[in-house]
Amino acid sequence: MALTVRTKRKIRKVVDKVALAATVAVLLAPCLFVFFWMLSLSLKYDIDNTAWPPVFWPEEVTFDNFAKVFEESPMFLYFWNSVQVTGSATLVALLLGVPAGYGIAKARAHKMAAVLLLSRMTPGLSYLIPLFTLFQVLGLIGTVWPIALTHMVITLPIVVWIMIGFFETQPHELEEAARIDGATLWQAFRYVALPLSRPGIVVGAILAFISSWNNFIFGAVFAGRTTRTMPVAVYNMLTFESFAWGPLAAAAIVVMLPVIVLTIIIQKEIVQGLSAGGVK
Amino acid sequence: MAGADVTIAAGTRTAGERRLRPYLLFIWPALIVSSAVIIFPWIFTVWMSLNDWHIGSKQTFIGLxxxxxxxxxxxxxxxxxxxxxxxxxxxxxxxxxxxxxxxxxxxxxxxxxxxxxxxxxxxxxxxxxxxxxxxxxxxxxxxxxxxxxxxxxxxxxxxxxxxxxxxxxxxxxxxxxxxxxxxxxxxxxxxxxxxxxxxxxxxxxxxxxxxxxxxxxxxxxxxxxxxxxxxxxxxxxxxxxxxxxxxxxxxxxxxxxxxxxxxxxxxxxxxxxxxxxxxxxxxxxxxxxxxxxxxxxxxxxx
CATH class of the missing domain: 1.10.3720.10 (MetI-like)
Structure with a gap:
């Protein structure tokens, strides 16, 4: 009798395990397939890419598609534009957003946070018409600065959002001790809270960087021929330059490679940071 | 702790404001920048929506x-x-x-x-x-x-x-x-x-x-x-x-x-x-x- 109960339990355990593995596989399959297909398209010759039935594993791997992307468009220039735009938008967002997140968390001023939510709610397109006019008056159209400035609409709320969540979970005894010892509010922030918040800052910075890097619409409106960011450049390849499927897929990979690498580096912190910010 | 709770309950607003005031300096810069980026386009957009304006021609006020x-x-x-x-x-x-x-x-x-x-x-x-x-x-x-x-x-x-x-x-x-x-x-x-x-x-x-x-x-x-x-x-x-x-x-x-x-x-x-x-x-x-x-x-x- 005891034996049958034990074997029953064992069978149950195995069934559970198989069911779990199957569910994980079903969830991951579509996610992975798109990436696999992108890679496959980028490594095949055009004959294979337009074959029916589709060729899944290239018989002959080629890097011609990647070479073509770099030959026929100034990819390094676009890359540099993206770095400038995203880098400065992220940096300024950190300078303004980390203290703001601290202040809002400590004062429990959630109405202030609502203002930031408002900027997330406003459709990005609605900034464009007035800002376009403004930048034209200022003579900034044709430089990367209008793009960088508008990208702060994306980066600042993310940084504040993440930092509120982070500072709320940080114990405040240390700062209180510093205050009792005669530190000013600013000193308590600068020398006690800030050094402890490095992990939160890293997550906020990287998430802001990724969203800004991926943004298309601001660049699409403000960028001229030489100030295109990476996503805009790729979009133009699709519509205006008649690239074949192989080079297009290769360009898609080139654009998203930096964010994929960043995601892999801090995947654990991303999950923690995003979920901490979501709650209180 | 219980005493503090009572005072907060008695005057939520003043207690909240007192808590907030010292931290305002931390929040202002971000608030100013985001409102500038939000509010200027908003005023402009609402004004434009009351005009007939086709880029390249003159705008005319047409109300609603x-x-x-x-x-x-x-x-x-x-x-x-x-x-x-x-x-x-x-x-x-x-x-x-x-x-x-x-x-x-x-x-x-x-x-x-x-x-x-x-x-x-x-x-x-x-x-x-x-x-x-x-x-x-x-x-x-x-x-x-x-x-x-x-x-x-x-x-x-x-x-x-x-x-x-x-x-x-x-x-x-x-x-x-x-x-x-x-x-x-x-x-x-x-x-x-x-x-x-x-x-x-x-x-x-x-x-x-x-x-x-x-x-x-x-x-x-x-x-x-x-x-x-x-x-x-x-x-x-x-x-x-x-x-x-x-x-x-x-x-x-x-x-x-x-x-x-x-x-x-x-x-x-x-x-x-x-x-x-x-x-x-x-x-x-x-x-x-x-x-x-x-x-x-x-x-x-x-």
Whole structure:
């Protein structure tokens, strides 16, 4: 009798395990397939890419598609534009957003946070018409600065959002001790809270960087021929330059490679940071 | 502690203000910058929406005419319909799938961290680049999706090339991109669950199902509402995927508000009309968010 109960339990355990593995596989399959297909398209010759039935594993791997992307468009220039735009938008967002997140968390001023939510709610397109006019008056159209400035609409709320969540979970005894010892509010922030918040800052910075890097619409409106960011450049390849499927897929990979690498580096912190910010 | 609570209760406002004042200096810079970036465009947009302005010609003040015209503009009204249709599906499906995924990835199994990283890749990938790949996959003659359908014995679809299937096809892309986002938020909720209620429930002989509905669900509900609010806002604002994949077509079959807006402003240069669309659009978003925030408050107290 005891034996049958034990074997029953064992069978149950195995069934559970198989069911779990199957569910994980079903969830991951579509996610992975798109990436696999992108890679496959980028490594095949055009004959294979337009074959029916589709060729899944290239018989002959080629890097011609990647070479073509770099030959026929100034990819390094676009890359540099993206770095400038995203880098400065992220940096300024950190300078303004980390203290703001601290202040809002400590004062429990959630109405202030609502203002930031408002900027997330406003459709990005609605900034464009007035800002376009403004930048034209200022003579900034044709430089990367209008793009960088508008990208702060994306980066600042993310940084504040993440930092509120982070500072709320940080114990405040240390700062209180510093205050009792005669530190000013600013000193308590600068020398006690800030050094402890490095992990939160890293997550906020990287998430802001990724969203800004991926943004298309601001660049699409403000960028001229030489100030295109990476996503805009790729979009133009699709519509205006008649690239074949192989080079297009290769360009898609080139654009998203930096964010994929960043995601892999801090995947654990991303999950923690995003979920901490979501709650209180 | 009890004394402090009483004073706060007696004068919530003054206590809140006293707490806030020393920290205002931390908040001001960010607040000033974001209001400058938000408020200037807003004043400008509202003013423009009261004018007839076609870029290149002179503007004339026409009062509410732009709004009146919009109310009878079929293309505009249809784009609202498309937006609602798109939003309902693009919220519900990722919410359901994201919650299921969160429950799965909350279990402990070997390689969980690795698989979870793979799973969140789509939301980090550049939407424009991803849309490009989907466009190729949707191709009715050479696309890999029709081949996959044929493998399981289903007839080929026109995907984004037919008015009837274009929005559901675009929803597939949206599900692919944003299910991980819902998953991460809900996963955070699951991670914050205390273990005591479960232990108590186990001792009392509760079933798995009972534990889910009586303990897990109520505790995770606030997280679900956060995910719901974010997802709704983002779905209403959808632009890039549609712009790249179907460009609002075929015809205007997938023209959502944001795409209509872009066309008015930057293809037809109708700045006045476009500004009026922005105002209406923002009104819709704010109204919906308020409803959802209200639901969140209710969920907190329930």
């Amino acid at each position: 005419d732009n709004y009146v015209n919009l109310m009878t503009n079929r293309r505009f009204l249809e784009s609202i319909g498309h937006t609602i249709y798109f939003t309902i599906l693009a919220v519900i499906l990722p919410m359901v799938l994201g919650t299921v995924s969160a429950l799965v990835f909350h279990k402990k199994f070997r390689g969980r961290g690795f698989f979870r990283t793979l799973f969140i890749m789509p939301m980090m990938a550049t939407p424009v680049a991803v849309s490009l790949i989907w466009t190729m996959m949707f191709h009715p003659q050479l696309g890999v999706l029709n081949y996959l359908l044929s493998l399981v014995g289903l007839p080929p679809s026109q995907w984004v090339y037919a008015p009837g299937t274009v929005i559901p096809s675009l929803i597939l892309v949206e599900i692919w991109l944003w299910t991980p986002f819902v998953m991460i938020i809900v996963l955070g909720g699951l991670a914050s669950l205390p273990t005591e209620p479960y232990e108590a429930a186990l001792i009392d002989g509760a079933s798995q199902w009972q534990m889910f509905w009586k303990i897990t669900y109520p505790l995770v509900a606030p997280f679900l509402v956060v995910a719901l609010i974010m997802r709704t806002i983002d779905a209403l604002k959808v632009f890039e995927t549609i712009w790249v994949i179907s460009n609002g077509g075929p015809g205007t079959a997938s023209e959502v508000l944001n795409v209509y807006l872009y066309a008015q402003a930057f293809a037809y240069n109708q700045v006045g009309t476009a500004s009026a669309v922005v105002v209406v659009f923002f009104g819709i978003i704010v109204a919906l968010s308020l409803v959802l925030l209200w639901a969140r408050q209710k969920a907190k107290w329930a």
